[in-house]
Amino acid sequence: MQIRPATNADRDAIWNIFHEIIAAGDTYAFDPQMPREEALAYWFRADTHTYVAELDRQSVGEADGFLGTATPSPTASKQGRRIAGTYILRPNQSGGGAHVANAAFMVARDAEGAGVGRRMAEHCLTEARRMGFRAMQFNFVISTNTRAIHLWEQLGFKIVGTLPGSFRHPENGYVDVYVMYRSLLS
Amino acid sequence: MQIRPATNADRDAIWNIFHEIIAAGDTYAFDPQMPREEALAYWFRADTHTYVAELDRQSVGEADGFLGTATPSPTASKQGRRIAGTYILRPNQSGGGAHVANAAFMVARDAEGAGVGRRMAEHCLTEARRMGFRAMQFNFVISTNTRAIHLWEQLGFKIVGTLPGSFRHPENGYVDVYVMYRSLLS
Numbered sequence: 229m230q231i232r233p234a235t236n237a238d239r240d241a242i243w244n245i246f247h248e249i250i251a252a253g254d255t256y257a258f259d260p261q262m263p264r265e266e267a268l269a270y271w272f273r274a275d276t277h278t279y280v281a282e283l284d285r286q287s288v289g290e291a292d293g294f295l296g297t298a299t300p301s302p303t304a305s306k307q308g309r310r311i312a313g314t315y316i317l318r319p320n321q322s323g324g325g326a327h328v329a330n331a332a333f334m335v336a337r338d339a340e341g342a343g344v345g346r347r348m349a350e351h352c353l354t355e356a357r358r359m360g361f362r363a364m365q366f367n368f369v370i371s372t373n374t375r376a377i378h379l380w381e382q383l384g385f386k387i388v389g390t391l392p393g394s395f396r397h398p399e400n401g402y403v404d405v406y407v408m409y410r411s412l413l414s
Numbered sequence: 415m416q417i418r419p420a421t422n423a424d425r426d427a428i429w430n431i432f433h434e435i436i437a438a439g440d441t442y443a444f445d446p447q448m449p450r451e452e453a454l455a456y457w458f459r460a461d462t463h464t465y466v467a468e469l470d471r472q473s474v475g476e477a478d479g480f481l482g483t484a485t486p487s488p489t490a491s492k493q494g495r496r497i498a499g500t501y502i503l504r505p506n507q508s509g510g511g512a513h514v515a516n517a518a519f520m521v522a523r524d525a526e527g528a529g530v531g532r533r534m535a536e537h538c539l540t541e542a543r544r545m546g547f548r549a550m551q552f553n554f555v556i557s558t559n560t561r562a563i564h565l566w567e568q569l570g571f572k573i574v575g576t577l578p579g580s581f582r583h584p585e586n587g588y589v590d591v592y593v594m595y596r597s598l599l600s
Contacts, residue, residue, distance in 0.1 A: 322444050325554065325580060
């Protein structure tokens with residue numbers, strides 16, 4: 229798996245993943261109908277560092293839970309590599325709050341279980357430290373997203389706030405949302 | 415005091431207040447050098463309801479702590495009214511998070527103590543209920559801003575999260591930041 233800064237050539241692959249995630253509507257507070265250009269403008273915002281996780285076909289076949297299909301994946305590249313995930317890293321606030329990073333992660337549904345999220349998160353923490361951020365904060369972790377919460381806790385994040393019923397889940401109705409935080413100084 | 419939706423004619427007065435607040439740099443996580451057009455674009459964003467609090471000269475003279483001066487205030491209008499504060503109201507998130515409102519308030523420094531902030535906050539809660547929001551959240555209340563915190567608590571907000579050292583205060587260094595929340599259903 230290679231994690232690298234995204235380029236304009238990755239926009240189609242990123243949009244495919246982004247759209248798949250927001251259309252499900254159970255992990256992010258984005259409008260499921262958000263248009264492509266608006267989504268990409270958000271993901272490539274001027275203050276944002278954008279990355280992709282790329283798998284080659286061999287590791288695709290080996291990845292636990294990564295289902296190979298006979299038909300080519302819409303995110304497969306011609307070079308035998310495939311974008312399986314994407315993440316962004318940026319200041320959570322401006323001015324006096326710019327020393328705290330924010331990040332968001334998306335993994336293609338058919339790449340879940342292959343460790344793409346964990347590898348991106350570890351990469352992200354390293355990048356954030358390298359850029360001099362003192363901490364990282366997730367503003368809106370939906371409490372039903374237990375896989376993500378488990379990963380963040382394993383990576384040292386703690387729940388520092390609970391927003392009661394702040395997300396309307398498509399199946400579960402109003403559910404709590406967590407604010408999660410970890411220092412990058414230790 | 416009249417609180418009403420802002421118009422383009424209020425842009426100068428809003429910028430004067432906005433600039434004064436962010437230049438002080440102790441209550442908002444904005445870049446103190448944020449340019450006028452960027453600030454106004456943020457304050458008048460498409461998803462945002464923008465309001466101003468207008469005082470007439472009589473109430474200016476009567477307001478506790480509102481210092482009258484011999485020279486005309488830069489925010490004084492020709493009609494004998496003066497913009498003493500401004501606030502914004504909008505969804506805190508999109509999609510499944512759009513039922514929770516966010517708001518931000520700014521009062522001209524020389525109008526502090528006149529109850530402008532409280533009146534705007536009460537107006538804001540009424541507007542948010544009218545628009546159908548189920549709750550209101552402040553994402554970034556700096557812990558040293560005790561006057562604001564006291565007001566929010568009086569108006570039913572609770573601290574639901576503490577972000578450790580997430581604001582670099584110009585005098586106090588790294589200070590905690592609160593996430594504050596109140597339901598609008600009760």
